[in-house]
Amino acid sequence: MPPFDAPSVAQHDGAVDWAAVRADFPLLLREVHGKPLIYLDNANTGQKPASVIExxxxxxxxxxxxxxxxxxxxxxxxxxxxxxxxxxxxxxxxxxxxxxxxxxxxxxxxxxxxxxxxxxxxxxxxxxxxxxxxxxxxxxxxxxxxxxxxxxxxxxxxxxxxxxxxxxxxxxxxxxxxxxxxxxxxxxxxxxxxxxxxxxxxxxxxxxxxxxxxxxxxxxxxxxxxxxxxxxxxxxxxxxxxxxxxxxxxxxxxxxxxxxxxxxxxxxxxxxxxxxxxxxxxxxxxxxxxxxxxxxxxxxxxxxxxRLGPEQVERREGELLAHLTESLSQVDGLRILGNAPRKAAVVSFLLEGAHAHDLATLLDLEGVAIRSGQHCAHPLLQFYGVAATCRVSPAFYNTHDEIDTFVAALLKVRRLLG
CATH class of the missing domain: 3.40.640.10 (Type I PLP-dependent aspartate aminotransferase-like (Major domain))
Structure with a gap:
């Protein structure tokens, strides 16, 4: 069977062109509820580049x-x-x-x-x-x-x-x-x-x-x-x-x-x-x-x-995680579960006065896809004494602008929930 070539990853002086990488993922171009999709549920399942689909x-x-x-x-x-x-x-x-x-x-x-x-x-x-x-x-x-x-x-x-x-x-x-x-x-x-x-x-x-x-x-x-x-x-x-x-x-x-x-x-x-x-x-x-x-x-x-390089992926996602964590830490009444010294790009959180499922549903109306629930980890959530959390998990094809849009949507939803 002839091999399918992976697309070339644009790099300049060793730096990956992440905008070009993002363009490899067709689903990220769609809209949800009339708004550009912001897919932040990558710990659940990752999106597929065109080369995989082909x-x-x-x-x-x-x-x-x-x-x-x-x-x-x-x-x-x-x-x-x-x-x-x-x-x-x-x-x-x-x-x-x-x-x-x-x-x-x-x-x-x-x-x-x-x-x-x-x-x-x-x-x-x-x-x-x-x-x-x-x-x-x-x-x-x-x-x-x-x-x-x-x-x-x-x-x-x-x-x-x-x-x-x-x-x-x-x-x-x-x-x-x-x-x-x-x-x-x-x-x-x-x-x-x-x-x-x-x-x-x-x-x-x-x-x-x-x-x-x-x-x-x-x-x-x-x-x-x-x-x-x-x-x-x-x-x-x-x-x-x-x-x-x-x-x-x-x-x-x-x-x-x-x-x-x-x-x-x-x-x-x-x-x-x-x-x-x-x-x-x-x-x-x-x-x-x-x-x-x-x-x-x-x-x-x-x-x-x-071709992309797992080291490049880890570095990129580390940058997105740092941006996400810093942004969420500025939201009043928000609690992040887990702050281990070494983390992958996964953040579970609760927002005071809002149920996780309500948050995720309203964020979906803003085009933002995140996970809510117990994440197939009941004993862990019992340790923290919570019934459910929201989980945000960016991947290398996400952007800093998407994180800013997500946080703005989160603040909007919190206002709606009173």
Whole structure:
């Protein structure tokens, strides 16, 4: 399958032309309720550059066929494109391609670890350690495993500023702890956890680590090999790729020791009614026809982010975060949850006298898209004693002017609410 070229990123003396980058995203040109769209819900899902949209469209128009089954030309091209994305992701994250299981996203990836690694190994007396700031996708699977095995789920608490209580975390890693589930970046607080140091300590104690990288991979350079974790999960649709895509990285020794999670085609070598020989990892865990077009699009998204440069993305979003935080700090009656020393571009807040859903609904009428609710993080909001928050999450294609417009709209809405 011929590659789709990512657009050239205009740079002058190493500086990115962010206006030219923004023009790569068609959806940002639309209006909502008669006003220019200001999309600030990127922690929920990211927008897609034209190169990703064209890659998906081009696959269906020119190469549509199933993978790993046919020897005809279309089948060969489809397989090459699908496996090509595995290779691109491996290079992007500094891991081996045969350690990457392609799947529908972080939720599937963590469930794969839960059912294929944890369920056969844990029992009464074992403990799963989970941090307070986890997304439900990194809580619910472990609760299900604990209920079925008799293991215990223990909570690693946080401090008021939204950082992990590292001293308490170390004390909590007692000999009964077999697994630590931890987010790289909080989807509510934006806290960037010191994953490398935590994984080093866990490994020294024989604790297996599962890292949720959904909010990290889109926004910074992630070198999984340097982190030293056992499992790392991430989602494609947050990193400019299509929905229904993502991957689980796992140490090769874990993958080889894990039984299949789902049964069907592609994950087998030989089948009879008496005996089944399973395929080698990672294909052992990729039963059935995958989201081929989606992974073609994800490959284009990786191309795009690599051309842009994760370091440039992190720098740009850091500038937008600083502007956003400073602007919101000037709004009377507004409370920001979490002010960790190192944060990604995620800000959750409450406004005195206004419900989060009311704020988000009225802001939508001003053309501003933000998230409201509990953000799939009930235990975290319970820690802060709040029922819901608004969440603003800019991406590299947003602008400083958009942040100013959002804050002006927020002040207008507050006046309307009295």
């Amino acid at each position: 890659a998906v469209d081009g696959y269906y128009r020119r190469q549509n066929a199933n993978v790993s089954r046919a020897v005809h030309q279309l089948g060969t091209e489809a397989t090459e494109a699908y496996e090509g994305t595995r290779g691109k992701l491996a290079r992007f994250l500094n891991v081996r391609a045969d350690e990457l299981v392609l799947c529908s996203g972080t939720t599937f990836a963590i469930n794969l670890v839960a059912y294929s690694w944890a369920l056969p190994r844990l029992g009464p007396g074992d403990t799963i350690l989970v941090s307070r700031m986890e997304h439900h996708a990194n809580i619910v699977p472990w609760r299900l495993v604990a209920d079925r095995t008799g293991a215990t789920v223990r909570v690693a608490e946080i401090l008021d500023d939204g950082t992990l209580d590292l001293d308490a975390l170390r004390r909590a890693m007692t000999p009964d702890v077999k697994l630590l589930a931890l987010t790289h970046v909080s989807n509510v607080l934006g806290t960037v956890n010191p994953v490398r140091e935590i994984c080093r300590e866990a490994r020294r104690r024989g604790v297996v680590t599962v890292i949720d990288g959904s909010q990290a991979v889109p926004h910074m350079r992630v070198d999984i090999a340097a982190l030293g974790c056992d499992f790392y999960a991430f989602t494609g649709h947050k990193m400019c790729g299509p929905t229904g895509t993502g991957a689980l990285w796992a140490r090769r020794e874990h993958l080889e020791a894990m039984p299949p999670f789902l049964g069907g085609g592609e994950m087998i070598r030989e089948v009879s009614f008496e005996r089944i020989v399973y395929n080698d990892p990672p294909h052992r865990f990729e039963a059935g026809t995958p989201n081929i077009a989606g992974f073609v699009g994800l490959g284009a998204a990786v191309d795009y982010l690599e």
